Amino acid sequence: MKAWLRFSTSIVNKSVISDIMKLFDIDFNILKADITPRGGKMLVEIDGPQASESISYMEDKGIEVTPILKVVKKDTDKCLECGACVSLCPVEAISILDDWDIDIDNQKCIGCGFCISSCPTQAIALME
């Protein structure tokens, strides 16, 4: 499962993340992080038997956890199916289907934003 974690100023200097990795049986993968002394956010992937316990723990410690189904969203009205984004994706999440439509696989997407900044019609947005 992918989720955005939001940190307020008061908890950026606490070691909540390393604690959950020690305390729970989870696979934890940081996809994107933007943290400053004034707080910040992190896109993570959490899986494993104790994923939900670890989320409750983080919430207890003051981290705002927002699970997301999609990392990015493509606006089909804006998208021209030009394909410019396809070769830019570092994890091959974007593919050209048999009918030449452009598809983004949100399971694979790591939210790097390359496709977003390179789309000529700004058809892709990060889901926050």
Add this chain to the structure above:
Amino acid sequence: MKTIEEINQKIKNGDAVVVTAAEMTLIAKDKDIKTVAEEIDVVTTGTFGAMCSSGVFFNFGHSDPPIKMNKTYLNGVEAYSGLAAVDAYLGATQPNHDLDIGLDYGGAHVIEDLVRGKEINLMTEAYGTDCYPLKKIKAPITLENINQATMVNPRNCYQNYAAATNSTQETLYTYLGTLLPNYGNVTYSSAGELSPLLNDPYFQTIGIGTRIFLCGSAGYIIGEGTQHFTEAERHHGVPITPSGTLMLKGDLKKMDSDFVRGATMPSYGPTLFVGAGIPIPILNEDIALRTSISDEDIGCKIFDYGVPRRTRPVIKETNYQELKSGKIEINGREVPTSPLSSYKRAVKVAEELKKWIQKGEFLLSNPVDLLPNKGQLVKPLNIIKPPKMVCDIERKPVIITHPTDPVKEVAKKLVDNDINHLPVVDKNGKLKGIVTSWDIADAVARGKTKLEEVMTKKVIIAREDEPVDIIARRIDKNDISGLPIIDKDNKVKGMITAEDISRLIGKKNNK
């Protein structure tokens, strides 16, 4: 064998056989070409891609009191109005006059908004004459309430195009999309076997007055486009590099936003995605054969856009089957490819045109003149003064340092010579890194003593054989103040700084 008149009669009777160019390729695979030429009457082609050389002529109608428009803006995008009083031409790539908007909303976006029926703010200034006294107008307009909006595109539908890759260490933003460093991807833009001019490579049927599909309505070819070129190398009859082009005309009022869209190539600028399709009458076997060409037989060269010169090095020759497969091998590595034109919409264009003809709504036209198919060359623009090269500039004797030098000594070198950057070289004089006074200050603060730990190893460099203007762009883009000059063996020859460049370019402009 057949004439356009005969085909038109069939269209009127509702029994013309019309197929798309992609279907034609399949049909011709298992039939002899003589039968195919007899059976098929029209092949429809299509493309939907970014075509920068596009724009619209407007006639806004006269105000009371009247004005002779001199400076004209549509939603903040300047349209050229050095024409009769209320005529103007809006080019697709014109950026917004408002610097905060800049490339995000330009001419192409205004064109799309007009087609969508949106209201556009017209702002125009004039110097005032006896017959045209008004000096300023601000008024909302829509496509419906202006006299004319005629799309005239000086160069569309390139017959084949280059594919691009990037050998350098930095990401490049080009009109062929974003190019990742170290040959990280390849982009291409032709629709291949569906592309109009690749299906009639010698312009046997295409000419002035050919009625076509343009952005969702009927338009016309009004001549060869700018940069029309006929002497490229050909494989299977089709040029393998950019060649022929078309000048097109259509009525914006009848267009459909599914087939005309404004876009912005990141860090490059606005451009218009244009959908165009040409019907090719199958008059004889030769034309039938030409229209049955497949992606595999259409060659294409991949150029290195890391070299920003008029002539870019060719990295590889390929074909559209390989490009469309999504992967291509470059220097032994598999690299992903991206089309930049929408094949999905190209198919839609060809299908739509096919439908029009089948329904008898669209007849073929006899061109009044065919397009030139030989002897057309493209001349370069020669800048009177040759570009100044890095090796031409006066250089100070090069001051260098070695990876094993103590930080303290390096600091002294910087201070003694009153410089900010110092290239780090090995014993053969080859570049290993660079240190700045800031790196040294940082090293001292953190108690680091060895240069190797503080120097920057990924160095942005200038090569001796590069034009100075390209280095100026590199300095700007990377926001750095200087870079080492190296020769072809990677040996350091000197330093070039932003100051050197501004002095040089300043000198050039004063002369």
